[in-house]
Amino acid sequence: METDSLKALLENVRSGNVSTEEALLKLKKMPFEDIGFAKVDNHRALRVGYPEVIYCEGKNLEHIKKIVGVMLKGDSNILATRASVEVYNAIKEVDDSVIYNELARICFIKKREIGKTEGKILVVTGGTSDIAVAEEAAITSEVLGNTVERLYDVGVAGIHRLLSNTDVLFNARVLIVVAGMEGALASVVAGLVDKPVIAVPTSIGYGANFKGLSALLTMLNSCASGIGVMNIDNGFGAGYLASMINKLGESRV
Incomplete structure (x- = not known):
């Protein structure tokens, strides 16, 4: 913001020429x-x-x-x-x-303290190869003030690992599911929970995975409802969106 513009706005507020609400709107539009x-x-x-x-x-x-x-x-x-x-x-x-x-x-x-939400964001991965993208999502969510839990390496190749953690799944307000290969994990998770699932396809996989395209298409074509899909490897976008959703729920607590 230009210093002169800010000073002028503050002076107008002090003099009563501009209301607090008007000033806030002007601040939002300032250069x-x-x-x-x-x-x-x-x-x-x-x-x-x-x-x-x-x-x-x-x-x-x-x-x-x-x-x-x-x-x-x-x-x-x-x-x-x-x-x-x-x-x-x-x-x-x-x-x-x-x-x-x-x-x-x-x-x-860190310039100010970060509050933590009551509602939890759960970050889930198919395998350990997906953890880098998952951590981008998790840390983004944490920095934006959310309580984050992690559930890693519970992919469909050993689905009993996922099913043994249903309590963790059910306790989350928002879930971020990160998976490569065929990307089926997001559909499975969305079929188990009544909360929003943000699916993140990763570029992990063999040749026909096409650097994440196969996982992206699987997630986009999921028959499970309640899934939103991010771009390939976009952990940041998932963490940001999950935070927005989680904060909406927080305001109702």
């Missing part, structure tokens, strides 16, 4: 911060409930550092996804408090 190569949306949290997230893959390291520097001026937590070790080291030069999860490829800078 982004233009730093030349990027336009940092510092008011996204005000508009949609969550701050802007940095997608790092393909970005120049110096650009990432400058974006982080701008975001540090605010009071929101900073989340960076698809972050390599090189990205982590670059961000660490800007703020050495950054936390890095190499498996999930996520960097996180």
Whole structure:
């Protein structure tokens, strides 16, 4: 936000020319911060409930550092996804408090305390090869303020492993099911629970898996109701959507 615009708005509120409700609406519409190569949306949290997230893959390291520097001026937590070790080291030069999860490829800078929901998000995987994508989903959900549980390696090749954990499945408010190969696990889980299931196909599988396409098509064509499908390997998107759903349920508790 431009400093002069903010000062003018605050002065109008103090003088009674603008109501609090009008000011809030104006804040939601105020400009982004233009730093030349990027336009940092510092008011996204005000508009949609969550701050802007940095997608790092393909970005120049110096650009990432400058974006982080701008975001540090605010009071929101900073989340960076698809972050390599090189990205982590670059961000660490800007703020050495950054936390890095190499498996999930996520960097996180904590600027405020994170509350935890009563409702739980359960992240389920078919196999251990799916855990990297699952952890991206789980950590995203945790950073956004949710209570997250994990149930890994319970794929349909040994379905008794899943069926022995039905209590865990039933206790979740939202479920994220991450699976590669043929991606059947999401259909099985959705046939057992009365909660929303977010299916995430992964690129894990042999040649005819087509880098996740077979799992994606299976999930899209599921005969089980209550499934929403993310793009291939999009753990972040699943964690974000699960958080939105979970928070809706929280407001009714």
